[in-house]
Amino acid sequence: MATPKTVRWGMMATGGIVRTFAKDILIDPATRKVSDLRHVITAVASSSSVSSAEKFISEVVSPTQSPQCTPYGSYEELVKDPNVDIVYIGTPHSHHYQNAMLALEHNKPVLCEKALAVNSRQAKKLYQTAKEKNLFFMEAVWTRYFPLSKTVRKHIMDNDIGEVVRVTSDLSIGAIPEDSFDVGHRMVNLDLAGGCLLDLGIYSLTWVFQTLYHTLSPSLREQGRPRVVGTAVTFEPRTHADESTLILLEFPKSTPSGKTKAHAVATTAMRVSDDPARGHGKPETEVPAVRIQGEKGEIQVWGPIYRPVRYRLVPKDKNQQIIDRNFEFEAGAHGMMYEADAAARAWLAGKLESESIPWAESILIMEVMDDARRQAGLQYPDEIETTEYPIKLKARAS
Numbered sequence: 001m002a003t004p005k006t007v008r009w010g011m012m013a014t015g016g017i018v019r020t021f022a023k024d025i026l027i028d029p030a031t032r033k034v035s036d037l038r039h040v041i042t043a044v045a046s047s048s049s050v051s052s053a054e055k056f057i058s059e060v061v062s063p064t065q066s067p068q069c070t071p072y073g074s075y076e077e078l079v080k081d082p083n084v085d086i087v088y089i090g091t092p093h094s095h096h097y098q099n100a101m102l103a104l105e106h107n108k109p110v111l112c113e114k115a116l117a118v119n120s121r122q123a124k125k126l127y128q129t130a131k132e133k134n135l136f137f138m139e140a141v142w143t144r145y146f147p148l149s150k151t152v153r154k155h156i157m158d159n160d161i162g163e164v165v166r167v168t169s170d171l172s173i174g175a176i177p178e179d180s181f182d183v184g185h186r187m188v189n190l191d192l193a194g195g196c197l198l199d200l201g202i203y204s205l206t207w208v209f210q211t212l213y214h215t216l217s218p219s220l221r222e223q224g225r226p227r228v229v230g231t232a233v234t235f236e237p238r239t240h241a242d243e244s245t246l247i248l249l250e251f252p253k254s255t256p257s258g259k260t261k262a263h264a265v266a267t268t269a270m271r272v273s274d275d276p277a278r279g280h281g282k283p284e285t286e287v288p289a290v291r292i293q294g295e296k297g298e299i300q301v302w303g304p305i306y307r308p309v310r311y312r313l314v315p316k317d318k319n320q321q322i323i324d325r326n327f328e329f330e331a332g333a334h335g336m337m338y339e340a341d342a343a344a345r346a347w348l349a350g351k352l353e354s355e356s357i358p359w360a361e362s363i364l365i366m367e368v369m370d371d372a373r374r375q376a377g378l379q380y381p382d383e384i385e386t387t388e389y390p391i392k393l394k395a396r397a398s
Contacts, residue, residue, distance in 0.1 A: 002036070007038070007039055007085055007348070008083055009025065009041045010079070010086070011044040011045065011090070012078060012091060013089070018088070021090060022060050022061065024337040024340070025336070025337050026039065026065055031330045031331035032331070032337065037345065041061050042069055042083045043071075044061065044078075045072035045075050047074065047091075048073075050071050050072060054071045076102065079102055079108050080106060086136070086344070087103045087109070088111045092186050094193040095393060096113065097118065097125075097384075101126065104129045104135060107133060109137065110137045111339070111340070112138070112140060114141050117366060118198070118380055118384050119370050120363055122385075124363055137352065137353065140343075141202075141339070143206055144356045144357055145339045146327070147327055148301075152299055156211060156294075157255075161294030162296030163256070164211065164254055164294040165254050165294065165295070166262065166291075166293040167208050167290070167292050169267070170274040170289050170290075171201070171289065172269040173200065174273030175270050175271070177236050177270050188236050188239045189239060189241070190240065190381060191394065193384055194241045195241035196242050196243060197242050197369055200268040201268040203306045212251050212262050212264055213251065216258065225252075226249045228247060228368055229248040231247050231375040232245070233376035234269075236270075243269065244272075245372065247368070248264075249263065251263070251264065289301060290303075290305055296316050297313060297317075299311055307334070309326055310325065
């Protein structure tokens with residue numbers, strides 16, 4: 001058996017999502033039947049203090065990993081470290097553009113959390129820079145890499161539910177914003193691109209695109225982009241961030257054969273829940289948060305849709321069996337190791353982008369969010385919308 005190749009990661013930020021990612025990639029890859037690579041963390045950086053990075057290493061890295069990990073008190077030091085192969089960016093999405101450009105300018109490959117940027121102009125500039133520098137760059141849409149997601153996409157491409165003509169997708173968290181978030185919280189703070197759309201709605205759109213668009217052949221994808229038919233937004237009363245957003249989309253080609261049009265409704269909200277029965281201990285009362293409807297049946301996915309563990313395929317033909325499957329994450333992982341494996345393999349193979357979230361599709365989703373914001377009149381401060389680099393943002397990233 002060949003010796004696994006080691007990929008050395010640098011963590012940009014020390015917040016909750018970075019902790020989860022780091023813990024997942026340090027789990028023994030053999031638990032998920034991965035033998036071709038292993039992940040190590042060689043550097044961690046905090047924008048606030050080196051002590052924060054040191055604490056992160058002592059609590060997250062050192063208990064599991066024997067190779068040395070260097071703490072830094074600035075992102076600039078991190079991207080200059082020759083022992084870092086690829087940088088994982090887990091800062092607020094308001095800071096992604098500046099942070100990712102910093103890494104690219106220092107010739108570091110990047111795995112950057114979603115939403116990739118604040119707008120499509122920033123996304124295009126990031127990918128253009130990565131291409132010019134011949135560097136791997138990937139948006140970290142972890143949900144796309146789950147075995148469940150891959151299985152659902154395969155059902156569609158295998159024509160198991162026929163031509164898919166409609167998808168509904170919802171991620172709503174049931175949290176009253178005035179009670180749950182102070183005005184500086186990333187969920188409602190416009191300086192951090194707060195609101196439902198970029199934080200939660202990206203998952204609703206992920207399910208729409210990975211089922212209605214990514215399952216098309218490349219030639220059919222090129223025959224027309226989806227259109228934002230309409231957008232409805234409710235603004236949070238204190239900060240004017242979006243607390244509820246609905247997007248109606250029309251796709252020129254249905255999947256998998258492109259025989260007709262297709263439509264999708266992507267929704268996200270704070271005040272209501274996508275499934276208030278979840279957690280009551282009565283699974284028979286729970287409802288799916290995603291419905292993928294085809295001519296021969298439909299696929300239902302239970303939420304929360306950023307980390308789903310159950311789907312059901314219901315055929316129209318009463319003589320066919322209903323498929324109802326549950327998935328587990330190996331070794332108690334949260335699920336972020338799959339995207340890390342995909343990024344590492346693509347980088348090791350000399351690729352610039354991931355097949356599961358190619359640059360063109362990532363940009364297209366950002367353009368859809370741009371269109372939705374434009375229709376609704378949702379704007380963020382100029383300093384986080386700009387493609388100018390470098391600039392110092394006034395709201396501190398974690």
